[in-house]
Amino acid sequence: MGFKLFGTFIPYYGFFILIGIVCAGLLGYFLCKQLSLNIDDFIIVCAYLLAFGFTGAKLLYIAVSYQNIDFHSVFSSLENFNLFFSSGFVFYGGLIGGFLALFFVKKIHKIQINEYIKILAPSLALAHAFGRIGCSFAGCCYGKETGGNIFFEYNDSIIAPNGIHLFPVQAVESLSLFCLCIILVFLLLKNNKTTTHILYIIYYSIVRFILEFFRGDVERGIFKCFSTSQIISIMLFVSVISYIIMKKIKNQLIVNQ
Amino acid sequence: MGVASLVLGIISLLISIGAGAVGMGWIGSICGIIAIVLGAIARKNPEQKGTATGGLVCGIISLSWGIIATIACVACLGAAAGALSL
Numbered sequence: 001m002g003f004k005l006f007g008t009f010i011p012y013y014g015f016f017i018l019i020g021i022v023c024a025g026l027l028g029y030f031l032c033k034q035l036s037l038n039i040d041d042f043i044i045v046c047a048y049l050l051a052f053g054f055t056g057a058k059l060l061y062i063a064v065s066y067q068n069i070d071f072h073s074v075f076s077s078l079e080n081f082n083l084f085f086s087s088g089f090v091f092y093g094g095l096i097g098g099f100l101a102l103f104f105v106k107k108i109h110k111i112q113i114n115e116y117i118k119i120l121a122p123s124l125a126l127a128h129a130f131g132r133i134g135c136s137f138a139g140c141c142y143g144k145e146t147g148g149n150i151f152f153e154y155n156d157s158i159i160a161p162n163g164i165h166l167f168p169v170q171a172v173e174s175l176s177l178f179c180l181c182i183i184l185v186f187l188l189l190k191n192n193k194t195t196t197h198i199l200y201i202i203y204y205s206i207v208r209f210i211l212e213f214f215r216g217d218v219e220r221g222i223f224k225c226f227s228t229s230q231i232i233s234i235m236l237f238v239s240v241i242s243y244i245i246m247k248k249i250k251n252q253l254i255v256n257q
Numbered sequence: 258m259g260v261a262s263l264v265l266g267i268i269s270l271l272i273s274i275g276a277g278a279v280g281m282g283w284i285g286s287i288c289g290i291i292a293i294v295l296g297a298i299a300r301k302n303p304e305q306k307g308t309a310t311g312g313l314v315c316g317i318i319s320l321s322w323g324i325i326a327t328i329a330c331v332a333c334l335g336a337a338a339g340a341l342s343l
Binding site: 010 | 290294321
């Protein structure tokens, strides 16, 4: 699903993810200026995040769907290899890869990551929101069949079922991410000590956990009654809540001493 | 480092445009990311700022082109797998 530009086929997803990345970069630049942070360090962090993010997203995709992939076919021709390399990613894999990237940036470039994470959280939410619009156009990550008044109906999609009323799960997720971005920017500008990355993980893990119940695409990793993304949502949520509680206890102990 | 960034940026741009036509723009994107990192580091040195900015811009353009022309669908688990499955 896409369109032609100067004779080159442009997939909708690639187009919207690029718009998302450009907008996220501009938002990051604006917040860097507002919070008096170094823009070059921000660019380094973003470059690492992109590299590790896409690698993580691809690796998790392979991990959850390796049973559906015919690896002989993948390596049999250049066309198949390119198709395999350029499609099929899992967002949560990208998020985990992103955390690894931050670790390496801190180790290699000695950049104060804590300051930049605050800016990255709303930027990531914005890029992701555009990505979900791309999903809607491409017909992937579609919702379950619905009898409600709000629905998507595809007519010529090669991924989503055509001629059926589907719950617009991509649009709902996109809208929730735009809201998250606005909330995080507002909180950050109000108080630059706001831990936006913690809020981002709590908000997104809850939203994703709920919206997974409305997803209709079946070829996703399923474990017991939960999808892979729901399990990762639970793990992230529990990790963050544990981190907050431990930090509170630690601060309390310091105050008592 | 500024010169390295500029050279790598130009190479990544050429690869992105050339190889992008046969669906291999992602190779240019990898070079582009390295050019961006080197460019951003070199920009901290005032003497190399010009060449570093050139490398940075070339890297960003090639990365953008790689993304727009290559990435078909994120989180779409069925697309590629369906096409390549047994």
